[in-house]
Amino acid sequence: MRMIDIIEKKRDKQELTRQELEYFVEGYTKGKIEDYQASALIMAIYLNGMTNQEITNLTLAMAYSGEVLDLSTLGEIIVDKHSTGGVGDKVSLILLPLVSSLGVLVAKMSGRGLGFTGGTVDKLESIPGYQTQVSMQQMIQNVKKIGISMISQTLNLAPADKKMYALRDSISAVESIPLIASSIMSKKIASGAQKIVLDVTVGKGAFMKQLEEARKLANTMIEIGKLAKRETVCVLSNMNEPLGYAVGNCLEVIEAVEFLKGNMPEDVKQVVLELGSQMIKLAGNGDDLEENKRNMLENIENGKAYQKFLQLIENQGGDISYIENLEKLPKAKLVEAVYSKNDGYIQEINSKEIGKIAGKLGAGRDRKEDSIDPSVGIVLGKKVGDKIKQGEVLAYVHANSESKLKEAKKSLEEIIKISSSSVEKEKVVLEMIK
Numbered sequence: 001m002r003m004i005d006i007i008e009k010k011r012d013k014q015e016l017t018r019q020e021l022e023y024f025v026e027g028y029t030k031g032k033i034e035d036y037q038a039s040a041l042i043m044a045i046y047l048n049g050m051t052n053q054e055i056t057n058l059t060l061a062m063a064y065s066g067e068v069l070d071l072s073t074l075g076e077i078i079v080d081k082h083s084t085g086g087v088g089d090k091v092s093l094i095l096l097p098l099v100s101s102l103g104v105l106v107a108k109m110s111g112r113g114l115g116f117t118g119g120t121v122d123k124l125e126s127i128p129g130y131q132t133q134v135s136m137q138q139m140i141q142n143v144k145k146i147g148i149s150m151i152s153q154t155l156n157l158a159p160a161d162k163k164m165y166a167l168r169d170s171i172s173a174v175e176s177i178p179l180i181a182s183s184i185m186s187k188k189i190a191s192g193a194q195k196i197v198l199d200v201t202v203g204k205g206a207f208m209k210q211l212e213e214a215r216k217l218a219n220t221m222i223e224i225g226k227l228a229k230r231e232t233v234c235v236l237s238n239m240n241e242p243l244g245y246a247v248g249n250c251l252e253v254i255e256a257v258e259f260l261k262g263n264m265p266e267d268v269k270q271v272v273l274e275l276g277s278q279m280i281k282l283a284g285n286g287d288d289l290e291e292n293k294r295n296m297l298e299n300i301e302n303g304k305a306y307q308k309f310l311q312l313i314e315n316q317g318g319d320i321s322y323i324e325n326l327e328k329l330p331k332a333k334l335v336e337a338v339y340s341k342n343d344g345y346i347q348e349i350n351s352k353e354i355g356k357i358a359g360k361l362g363a364g365r366d367r368k369e370d371s372i373d374p375s376v377g378i379v380l381g382k383k384v385g386d387k388i389k390q391g392e393v394l395a396y397v398h399a400n401s402e403s404k405l406k407e408a409k410k411s412l413e414e415i416i417k418i419s420s421s422s423v424e425k426e427k428v429v430l431e432m433i434k
């Protein structure tokens with residue numbers, strides 16, 4: 001087989017065989033195929049698309065390019081959850097202890113933030129002592145002991161995706177449905193998921209800007225799931241404005257803890273309940289979605305979800321005194337408010353722009369090797385549709401440098417748009433597709 005023939009076939013809009021896709025993925029992962037030929041093929045895929053059969057074969061080849069976890073020793077269905085990326089997305093921190101408190105086993109490997117989106121691992125690591133880098137055996141032991149473990153991807157999982165993602169990033173070929181779908185599903189399959197709930201974000205702070213594109217991505221991942229025998233459900237959620245109020249690692253941990261104690265921002269609540277009710281159903285712990293939601297709310301009310309969160313932190317080596325007394329968490333030196341200059345209604349809080357501002361404050365990273373500052377970020381004072389009076393707080397900036405504080409305040413004044421006439425709140429959970 002020759003790479004040049006595979007490129008030519010895709011360039012001419014023909015369907016690639018399983019063998020051809022395996023040849024490419026294996027050769028590229030092992031360094032036998034050069035970047036220039038891989039780039040040509042990836043761009044041909046970007047431009048000409050793929051059939052569902054091709055996407056599934058690509059996904060499986062990527063999933064099996066490294067280790068594939070076997071979680072069957074846990075003896076129960078493992079339902080994994082994944083988001084296509086967002087700003088202020090603290091859903092995993094809340095949702096996973098919550099469903100765990102209802103008996104759903106959770107063995108979750110999360111990523112770090114990159115670009116303007118945040119990552120669960122960075123948020124967990126802002127809790128002093130929390131170990132995200134543990135062995136697979138340790139993770140399985142943790143799940144057996146308390147029903148939940150949340151760690152970072154320590155193993156050589158789907159190495160083809162790592163290489164291909166970096167290449168896509170460098171040749172402007174990220175926003176492609178076959179390539180995003182295979183990237184996400186290969187990681188889920190490699191991490192041992194038997195069933196999968198996907199939060200497919202839509203809007204200004206998401207890869208998919210339009211609902212129609214997000215539907216296509218969701219249907220493609222569901223189809224891969226069917227062909228790969230991993231039942232998959234997608235929840236489409238709005239990412240035009242950040243989720244909740246806090247953006248930044250410690251700040252989001254605080255918001256997550258507050259949520260588990262019953263102080264639930266409405267948008268976060270809707271996404272958590274929707275994803276959680278689907279996870280509980282797929283795990284075989286309850287077919288009635290509304291009842292699942294009621295049970296989740298009950299476990300917030302009676303403190304069981306919060307207790308499960310504490311148990312998770314403690315079991316991973318974290319110091320729970322920082323959760324019991326949130327004042328102890330790392331704090332930024334400078335906290336200042338941005339005030340509204342007018343009366344009116346909040347019209348727009350562009351989540352991608354908010355993510356970028358938080359990133360510049362030090363909450364995110366441009367390159368994988370960069371370190372982050374857990375204490376900095378933004379806490380919104382209002383959400384889209386809220387009424388605001390002149391002099392009221394639009395947002396607080398948490399910074400560790402005067403110049404960054406000043407820059408962030410100026411940017412926030414520009415990007416938080418206010419209208420003089422009333423603005424309707426947008427729907428948060430847009431659709432469920434399975």
Ligand code: URA
Pocket residue numbers: 084085165174179180181183184207
């Ligand atoms: N998230 C992923 O894991 N991969 C993509 O290609 C896009 C979003």
